[in-house]
Amino acid sequence: MKCPACKNALHESVVAGVKIQACPGECGGLWINRFQFKKIQALKPGIGQSLLMIERAEGVKTYRGAEHVCPACEITLLHRHFFSTEGDSEVNQCSKCRGFWIDLAGLAKLKSLPADQRRQAVENYFTTVIDVKLSQMRILHNDMAQQAQILTQILQFLCPEDEWTG
Numbered sequence: 704m705k706c707p708a709c710k711n712a713l714h715e716s717v718v719a720g721v722k723i724q725a726c727p728g729e730c731g732g733l734w735i736n737r738f739q740f741k742k743i744q745a746l747k748p749g750i751g752q753s754l755l756m757i758e759r760a761e762g763v764k765t766y767r768g769a770e771h772v773c774p775a776c777e778i779t780l781l782h783r784h785f786f787s788t789e790g791d792s793e794v795n796q797c798s799k800c801r802g803f804w805i806d807l808a809g810l811a812k813l814k815s816l817p818a819d820q821r822r823q824a825v826e827n828y829f830t831t832v833i834d835v836k837l838s839q840m841r842i843l844h845n846d847m848a849q850q851a852q853i854l855t856q857i858l859q860f861l862c863p864e865d866e867w868t869g
């Protein structure tokens with residue numbers, strides 16, 4: 704399976720039984736197929752934190768105007784739920800196989816801030832990038848609201864606000 708953003712070969716990581724295809728050493732993006740959603744739902748938040756912190760190469764740009772091709776279906780273009788140049792983050796989903804492509808480079812970067820600045824920075828990140836974008840998804844229609852809920856669980860799996868700031 705190839706990274707939809709930088710074409711690097713994806714590597715499988717298994718964390719708490721959840722299988723993720725990651726792009727380590729390049730863009731650091733994560734591919735999560737729909738069979739993992741139920742598993743993630745059953746886990747405590749934060750268990751997948753190591754996946755967020757995988758090594759990223761400097762200067763690998765994932766915001767390329769053009770849409771990304773689904774790494775699983777290969778011909779379907781991923782639907783972009785949101786991206787933020789400022790927040791250095793992107794969430795895409797395949798409308799056919801329902802897998803998510805997630806790049807939260809901006810969030811991972813906040814981890815290196817001094818503790819006293821981190822709390823506010825993470826809060827701002829979640830407010831501007833996550834809360835606002837997810838509520839836009841929720842009001843579109845029911846199906847999208849469901850996807851927003853799954854995405855929230857995935858984000859909690861990768862990065863609980865509490866453990867980062869607490």
Ligand SMILES: [Zn+2]
Pocket residue numbers: 706707708709710711726729730731732
């Ligand atoms: Zn990549």
Ligand SMILES: [Zn+2]
Pocket residue numbers: 773774775776777779797798799800801802
């Ligand atoms: Zn697909």
